[in-house]
Amino acid sequence: MGTLPSAPVEKVIVTYKSQAAEAGSNTAAKSDAAEKAAKTGEKLAFERRLAGGAALVDLGDSATKQDVTEVMDAFRADPAVASVEPDIRAYAMAVTPNDTEYAKQWDLFEATGGMNVPAAWDKTTGSGVTVAVIDTGYAAHSDLAANTVAGYDFISTSSDARDGNGRDADAKDEGDWNATDGECGTGSRASNSSWHGTHVAGTIGAVTHNTKGIAGIAYGAKVQHVRVLGKCGGSSSDIADAITWASGGSVPGVPANATPAKVINLSLGGASSTCPSVYQTAINGAVQRGTTVVVAAGNSNANTSGFTPANCSNVITVASTSREGNRSYYSNYGTAVDVSAP
Template sequence: MTSKQNLRINVLAAAMLSISAGSAFAASPRTEEPQRPATAAQQTSNGIIVKYRAGTAAASDRSAKLSVVNSALSRASLNGGSARAGALSPQVVRKLGIGADLIRLQSRLGDAELQKVLAELKADPAVEYAVVNARMQRADLRAKPTETKQLVPNDPYYAQYQWHFSSATGGINAPSAWDVSQGEGVVVAVIDTGILPDHEDFSGNLLQGYDFISDAETSRRPTDARVPGALDYGDWVENDNECYTGSLAEDSSWHGTHVAGTVAEATNNGVGMAGVAYKAKVLPVRVLGKCGGSLADIADAITWASGGTVAGIPANANPAEIINMSLGGSGACDPVYQAAINGAVSRGTLVVVAAGNAGGNVSNARPANCNNVVAVGATRITGGITYYSNYGAAVDLSAPGGGGSVDGNPGGYIWQAISSSTTSPELGTSDYGGKGGTSMSSPHVAAVAALVQSARIANNRDAFTPAELEALLKSTARKFPVTIPAATPIGTGIVDAKAALAKALEEECTENCGPTAIPLTNKVAVGGLSGAGGSEVLYSFEAQAGKVLSLLTYGGSGNVSVYVSQGKEPTATVYDAKSARPGNSETVRFTAPVAGTYYIKLVGESAFSGVSLIANQ
């Protein structure tokens, strides 16, 4: 029963609306609101991820690895003393793609005892870091429903249900983009619950993928072995309290299929619904099953999906240009997630992540709070923030997620492919349903990124780097049609497929060109910034004349300086103004700015991370 022995994080439960293909809709909809995350007292685990320092015996010797862990268990003063510590009998399970080791204990530890063990491991000079093999969850809520030149798909449910593509207020402007790009030639990995490969509306759009769940109870496969393919065996839970104390029984979600549908469901084929990048290929990667999925499995999935090496797994023949992760858990970004994400980005893969559904600051939601990801908040059909969306400086932009029952059916939900079964896939047929959550927002952004990269390639342009693609998506996002409260920021706006493509295909400047810079939006912080000592990143801001302009950095660790010039790129010796105090709290103010572009250079005086930058005028 290993799935009950792992740390349960951020339970994001939901309810689902389903409509069987060709059937009448139910008369009385059932809706459920998202559950709150499990408390620390409800969370337990029997897995620890340990990265040993290079050059130590433990880095290469299995016995030395276990000796370090046993020593930490002995020092941790666990209930039951040395006998309890000895009974835990740690085992090295495997080495992750990021180079850390997964260690399994023979019985689970409560949160307080687990933190003692981690503290002792971190104090050992042979250990670079130690992290709980945490349990992550999908980030959705569900419900059960009632029934120009622009391409207007002939998919029968498109016009009535998929407002999130076409609504001028709450949608992403997809129809205007489809005349330019449909995502051909791009691979989007959906790291999730897997896929229903026989669904009627994915014809030709699916690659084989892989199942990374390494626990048979979670996966519902016969063994713990990881296997090719990513069939969703169902993530239903039979009984209350089965995943952790206080957890509830629930039906299978078919979450990965729904998310993949937003990315690339077959379109204009006279069947079901439409997808955004409907000529892209989806690479399904299964990491979530019954009661969620483990951090170790997710980290390996990120590595493999982006073309990295994972021991014992065949090389990925179709590395993804974009990864979507509509999943997460509570807590600060850990070294395991960050190492896997950094590896993916270094291989040229954009990582798009749901911001989470706790209605709190994204600083407590991983991996959305990690560096080098595009964190996506959720908006309603009105274009306003949803009641559940996480918020904060680390949210980059937003996309439709559905406001739930407050906006009714179909406008309260995002609609895509599912199964009619409430348990196993073989007991159901191809179906379509409405879900809500930042899980649903994230694939809209991933799919628009696929449209952009496809268009660049088709027009003989270089594909964007992950940083360039993130900057483009943020700078071209449509301004929110309603005011987002200052206390709950959710990025630069709503992702806009047409605007992103127009910017991506602009004629490139060849003479008298201004510097290339990442645009800032007034009063919208850019968070999670990191860099090495000596690194430089250039930003720009379009200022009005005469109104006080303030440029500020804050938060995080390390030391940065800020140099600013109007109309040209500043340097450390030539600038209009600067702020170079020790640390990260820098302020540059112009009391009487002129109209035009101000260029802001952020310089790492030493390595820094978690820094935010904002322009206020």
């Protein structure tokens, strides 16, 4: 993954104490945002209620780091507020594509660095399980189509979504390319689209025994694309709602998930020394509904404690190993790692 770009914060997530009027009333939350705007001189606006009950407040795209600090301090000083945190960005964890023939998928079967997957196939191929890939969405692919169920696009900002609107039922990957250096914050680079969600989905559930492409690790499972990453990554507010929806939870303004996932895959991450409460609330809810949440440790050759949602509780955090069975040179590491895989 390399060094994460430093994207500006444009929104904050405010959680009110349960007894506060703002916790249950959008009108009260709007009024509170207006009050904080008057106090700080910023153009604040209540945007929407998140699945976990928190309020998403927009600061506008011209807010400076100092502006964000002042706004968050104003909310923290309010006795009705339980917590406030920035709506941080997350980015696709870059991976090297596999070759398109099973004989070259050493990660599945080689004795030293492989996972002994053929022996596991004797016991199960994932039949009856839906795996939600919370990522960039899908690009139509003949080696995935038969194993794909309906998903959802959770990118709420149309410019990030690149599809002309906000959230909708079409999880198509519109591309996460960047035209110029610095377009997505200090340190970001111009790049082509990764089509990362389709790559991850193929690794998990590519159709197998069909004389083409690769073999999916759980080729008997169904894959559900839940789109959260577009231009310049994705926001924690969108990702948290996606986790809730994918696991069968209710999200305001979004139709119920007809095929809730038993497993959620999050091959994404952002820089944060703590797990944001908006993530932890969504993850806890998913686990309570019986969903397993699997998260990439990250590819920055750094301690996983500084990356989220890898540093959240109730997740399985996965680091990367090399063909020789060693830690991959780029893989994150640390006590938060639960398991490693090629």
